[in-house]
Amino acid sequence: MSGYLQNGRWHEGWYDTAATAGEFVRPQAVFRSMVTADGSSDYLAEPGRYRLYVSLACPWAHRTLVVRALKGLEASIPVSIVEPVMAGQGWAFSPALPDHANGFAHLHQLYTAVRADYSGRVTVPVLWDTATRTIVSNESADIVRMLNSAFNAYGVAALDLYPQALRAKIDRINAFVYENINNGVYRCGFATSQPSYERAFRRLFHALDWVEARLAGQPYLVSNIPTEADWRLFTTLVRFDAVYYGHFKCNRNRMVDFPYLSRYLRALYQTPGIAATVNMEHIKHHYYMSHPHINPTRIVPAGPKLDFTLPAFKQG
Incomplete structure (x- = not known):
């Protein structure tokens, strides 16, 4: 179930669509700092310094995993993965999917570790700086740009997704x-x-x-x-x-x-490298089991039959 932090305390609750005539309005990301290769920001690109917190179910987090794979940054930027189903306190870790960097049980603890009185949604992806123990960014578009350019010394420098x-x-x-x-x-x-x-x-x-x-x-x-x-x-x-x-x-x-x-x-x-970033089990379980107001039975459909390996046009 979705929820939010209010002055550092967790509350269960859905988006307030009543205030927007039934329309869903996505809140803006709060943490918007940047990692750079040249030291022009507070966060210098270094291998092993940053950790990416993701859900394999979330499309916004998925785009960061895609760029991480394309740029060959798996060894330089480790990942922590949350459980696919959002339960009573939102995104959670487990013995099977632990928080390797901090040992937290829930992602919202990462947010309050940085800002004790944080108010807002707790979202993935999160780019975490292990050196200063803070959140660099929770905006996927910014993280994609950082992975594309800031870490070229440690990955596939010749590939530029934003020429x-x-x-x-x-x-x-x-x-x-x-x-x-x-x-x-x-x-x-x-x-x-x-x-x-x-x-x-x-x-x-x-x-x-x-x-x-x-x-x-x-x-x-x-x-x-x-x-x-x-x-x-x-x-x-x-x-x-x-x-x-x-x-x-x-x-x-x-x-x-x-x-x-x-x-x-x-x-x-x-x-x-892309097929390995797609986890359809996490995707289906997250959506069908985390939104009880949409799917109150929480039954996960057995289908559809998908085959993304059928022939496509030749690359390049």
């Missing part, structure tokens, strides 16, 4: 995809009024139709190779048929009903 010449285009695509698709599925699923749901539904599928048309003429969103924009979209698409289509009522079309989007999704999934 200078394409940044304006990537930023425009990111903004459109975030507003209408990444967050759009949540606006559908977490809406508490029919008009809010239907508005989000129309915007979501208008955006997916637009992406489908774009991919009919080119292999990826911005370039002939994947960029940051593609990986930010990927983590939503890979969850779509399994959870968003049914659980979030995003049921006009499945991904497999879009010829170009489904081909694109398979091509991204088949990129070396």
Whole structure:
């Protein structure tokens, strides 16, 4: 069950959609510092210094795991994984999935360790600095950028997912995809009024139709190779048929009903290192068991049958 901290104390409670006419409004990330390679910030890129806290179920955390894998940073940036199902105190650790850095039982303890009177949602991903024992960032978009550029000395420096010449285009695509698709599925699923749901539904599928048309003429969103924009979209698409289509009522079309989007999704999934970041068991158990107001029985569907390994277009 979702909850939040108020002055450092945990409270169970859902988002206040009554204040927004039934529309889900995502709160902004609180911690927004940056790791840099040149010492221009308080956080210098060093191997082993930072730890990434993630949920394998969460699409926002998943994008950081994708970039970590693509950049070859697994050895330099260790990971702690929370249990997939949010219970009485939100994201939790367990003997099977422990907090290796701090030994906490719940993720909210990480937040109050930094700010005892913290108020707000407790979210993943979190980039934790073991040297100063603080949260550098809990904004996935910022963490993706840091992993792409700040740690080049310790990973695949030749790979740049945010090249200078394409940044304006990537930023425009990111903004459109975030507003209408990444967050759009949540606006559908977490809406508490029919008009809010239907508005989000129309915007979501208008955006997916637009992406489908774009991919009919080119292999990826911005370039002939994947960029940051593609990986930010990927983590939503890979969850779509399994959870968003049914659980979030995003049921006009499945991904497999879009010829170009489904081909694109398979091509991204088949990129070396990416399949290992996708844990469908965690994904399905999280969504269907952590939202009792949407799925009160907490029964996890046995389907659908998904195969992202079917042939896709040739990379590069």
